Amino acid sequence: MARALFADKLCLSFGGLKAVSDFTIELPSRGLYGLIGPNGAGKTTVFNLLTGVYKPDQGGVHLGSERVDGKKPSYIAKAGMARTFQNIRLFGELSVIDNVRTAAGLRTRSGLFRTLLRTPLHVAEERAITERCLELLDVLEITDRKDEQSKSLPYGDQRRLEIARALATEPKVLLLDEPVAGMNTQEKHQMRGLIESLREKFDVSILLIEHDMGLVMDICEHITVIDHGVTIAKGAPKDVQANPAVIEAYLGVPEDEAELPTADVSEGAAP
């Protein structure tokens, strides 16, 4: 299967702190992979590296056949990578539909002059944007809130809107940063079905950060575990669950045991 995203040994330091070291992931198209780790492990930093918010010190990011590391986030978004944010970052004053429309704008061909002159192409593109965004809101089930200010939405709908907005950019790879954080069981259940359906509907590969282990273990085909920026395990969900290094990272070590050599374990668990 063709690979949609390939991150090759990404490293990033903030001063003396190694935030991410040798992070590698190969995401097949239409794959649904998970990225987990304890708080502060560097998961969101990995997302920021992939989407160009940070430039990696070493390593490369390949989106399809194109190398995108070192490019601006807006360029990477155009190349086909979209993300949601852990701490929701909607365009608060804008309406729900306008949030989605804004993101859809990057697939338009008409520039400033066509906009100011309202040429037929511009008019058609604006119509297409509205049409597609309404369908997106339908998929995410927030159509009845389309004219509300996005900052006034309840929390769960804000997360849905973030996903709708990311999908509006027509991504090949979708990065979801804790999509079910703060949701109740029922909402989580709905969101889970939704995330799974996105792959088919939008022909998109998904990389998911999530703290809800139940959800991650159920829907992800492959999981990468990082702690202190180091990959400590990767593999199928049940292998990762049984991995002692993962258990240690989440639960800590008994006092009498020595520190485990992490590199061996990660290699052992790799597929």
Next chain:
Amino acid sequence: MKSLQERVPGLMPNVAVAFGRSAGPFVVAIVLALVMDLVIAPAAGLTWTKILLDVGIAIVLAGSLNVVNGYAGQFSLGQAGFMLIGAYAAAFLTFYGSMHFISTCPPDAMTPGCFTGKGPTGGFLGSGQLLFLAGCILGGVIASLLGLVVGLPSLRLRGDYLAIVTLGFGEIVRVFGQITARQPKNVEEIQGRSLADLANNLGGAEGFSQIPDYTAAGTGGAMFFVFTFAFILLILIYRLKYSSKGRALLAVRENEIAAEAMGVDTTRAKVVAFVFSAFFAGIGGALYAHQVGAIDPKELGFQKSIDLVIIVVIGGMGSITGVVLGASILVVLPELFREFSEYRMIVYALALIVVMIARPQGVMGVQELWDLAWTRLAWWRKAFVNLRTRPNALAIAAFASSVGSLVAYKVFPVVGLILVLAVGGIVGGVFGRRLSRKHDGSGAGWGSVALLLGIIALLALVLALAEASHAVEVELPLGAGGG
């Protein structure tokens, strides 16, 4: 799901209709500007024409500033700098250019016509006015080029830092204006010198005077030019606001990181907004220079930039109707209270403070007049649905009966009207507040207003009645005395 570009061919509008929609508004704008020039200007008289021209120029300047400060949320304080550039460029062309290209001045003599500030016109859209139009465009182009030069490095800064840089830019332009060479005072000094040679003779600290008065009140075509530009700007910023490009700017204002992640090249978007804004600031400056007839660099300094920012803030950051409203209010009010001389500035400042406390988002906020109408309509529709509940039905019954009884008793007309207003206001207020509590609280403010108006009307009624009874008592002896 079908991608955006797959949908586009199927949604292409009919070419003829599209052309009409594209060009139509501009035609309407020009016709409206002509009407203002030919009908409204003569009817309004010189003073009001002058005020209207001020409003028009303020709309050009503040409307373009709104693209940077309102849409993109970048705090620029350099608008007067771009204005000054545009003013100099256009005045240079109309002052020296008139003599070069149109030569109304005989080469051998100092003709008064050259230096009285009355430029050559040649009638409507004659050579003089065409040169002036070219000057406006030249001013806009030079200002926007400078906007590009200033914007590229400085728009990487945010908030206060950008404000300081743009403030500095405005001051630099002003100082450069003040150190230019003196303006020639007679024709001989100009003859034999090329335009490029004269480029530094912009009057320096004395100012650049005797600029032809193409946009001064009383000149034919003044209203036409000012309002053509004002209306065109309004059309353009309207189209910008309701398009992908405009939404991208709003996204930059709302959350720069998210905007960048959604494919908005934030630096580029900001620079484009800045250049667009500078272009119209330059044109605004050109219009201003040809209205006043002179450019004094000191007049177009920091204070002018602040004045323009205030128009945008008061009107509502990002609102088009807000800018029109803000420009009208802030230009017309000081003119109306001119007789109070210095005190009006205190009132002006107080009014600003009150607006900022009562409505920090500006009079219109980010909304437009038509948005307000829609939200109000939606609110009433909601209220209508809720009519069936018993308390509301009672409130309406009370209101209707109070009105009905008043009509039935055929009270003395004026008193009756006040009474209707009073009772109606109070009942309507209670009713409105009740309805809004049932819903989202959006009607609470209007309920309170209605309540307040009702109470005021009732007080007025009481006072009027007291006055009336008093008048009746004292009128009899006075009437006998022949007063």
